[in-house]
Amino acid sequence: MTTTTQVWTRRHILSLMDFSVAELDMILQTAVSFRDVLSRRMKKVPALQGQVVTNMFFEPSTRTRSSFELAAKRLSADVMNFSPSSSSLSKGETILDTAKTYLAMGADIMVIRHKQSGVPQAIAQEMDRIKSGVSVLNAGDGRHAHPSQALLDLFTICRVIDPDNPSCALLKDKKIAIVGDIVHSRVARSNIWSLMAAGAEVHLAAPPTLLPEFFRDFAQGSDGKLFVHWEIDEAITDADFVMTLRLQHERMTAHLLPSLREYHQGFGITAKRLKSCKPDVKVLHPGPVNRGVELASDIMDHPALSLISEQVTNGVAVRMALLYLIGSSKKT
Template identity: 70%
Template sequence: MTEATWERRHVLSLADFTAAELETVTQTAVSFRDVLSRRTRKVPALQGLVVTNMFFEPSTRTRSSFELAAKRLSADVLNFAPGTSSLTKGETILDTAKTYLAMGTNLMVIRHQDAGVPQTIADEMDRLQSGVGVLNGGDGLHAHPSQALLDLFTLALSLNPDQPTSQALAGLKIAIVGDILHSRVARSNLWALTACGADVHLAAPPTLLPPGFAEAFMRQSPLPIHRQVVQHSRLAPALENADFVMTLRLQKERMTQHRLPSLREYHAEFGLTRNRLNACEPNVKLLHPGPTNRGVEISSDLMDDPALSLISEQVTNGVAVRMALLYLMGVGKGE
């Protein structure tokens, strides 16, 4: 197991993650990726600990990935289902969290449609001096740390499968295309990629990427580091000489107004196709956090092309990265 310094009780955002901390997650994930390639894909690292998945909105990849990660670490897992919980009887979210605390929960993974809910629960756990760690599984338009970390790990593996390191992203051009305005994945990736020294280019229609978005977002950085971000209202300049391209799902469930004339028009202007990738570097690779709207954000032939697409690898790598996060947050709690 990788020996690394880790002092975070909670993982709520990547805004204040240093390059060293991102590398710690990457190298810890390398160790667990090796575990997942064995015949016996389980280690007793968190044996005796309880991980509670509290997902207040639908999820397939993130919830299943966290559940599998916890079980691979030998933790006991509790899964919260809002539709059959006491929330339907009027119980508050904080009281629900404290109920799981009373059951002996050590780590909570929180996903909620409203920004700030994981932070509120983490603050309450700290006020109670419970020692419980809270991991943000995605909150509103705010953050999705584990997704950005698995994206970072996937990029590092693509660059050097034998010795992946987040430091290898320094100086590379990475394009993020799509519904950036409504994407917590884009926000978390912006923090992670720029902290590693990548040159990030954003591209979307002005309705999904308002003028000045990048500058306003970067001004929120709590760390005094240079972050290189450029935004475009056209796709071509973002793709020019790009080393990687990440396309985002249109967040239709988060849109409060009709911001696009039609999905067909969006694909015509910003959908990724084989011809458009000719502007990128010859060895360009594609990512998508899923779920994917085929034929809208990306053409099906690209999505299914193993020479170009890293989408399946993202899902696979998600388990190793979430094992790394749970391990780093949970180690020592069972003593």
């Protein structure tokens, strides 16, 4: 399905921290092919026919789980969905034993989401230890990483610049602001790695309670590609893209904000605020959106400014690309 001549070599996709530009470009080009497939009347290809994809979501999810399930089915894979509420975990079974149960049922690819950082890595290590041949794809773990979300964001941004040939080179010296609950966000961490690798200039903005000092320490070693702001104006001035993040109340263990109203006044994205950005600025959000908090409703629904619906559509194409690449590598 992909036009690239490169060979995919990774068995697992757990983090984007060490991804090369060539690997990112390979994903982008493969996703273009599947984006074309999704626009056809027959939206299915036999790329993973005979393989079994298991969605093991130990944490609630609607968008990501549905996106992976649809992506697997569009590739003609068989799909098994895991539900923790009706699983043997409630009877004392360990997560690794649960994974081995699905392995025994024929799983080829395990898509794993968990509230604790490191769970997908632990399962991948166990699958490698027993030489199962199973691939693990991290669908979000704790505050650590969310590779597929960052990759669909990268794909969405690149397609704005060049719909037919998205590549990392398009982002060289582009200014991208990430605004919101950065301390709790696995999406932010994965986006930082992928956008910096692509050559973009990344600006983080949030109140100090949601953007700790250690991010500034990290930025100082980023070769001038990552910047930290505790006020929004400098972060979004002349920005090409603004990515807002959801306030993750479920992960906040203390009162980190005076009020949602005050947060919106200081960091919410409004039409007035966007006037300091580039004239053709676009806005992204991984969803779900707290309307009137991270984003004003008129911005969220604005057809010329918002890329949120495009992100959802691109999510299926990018996840098809990821499943295809690790699934096809099993045949080599």
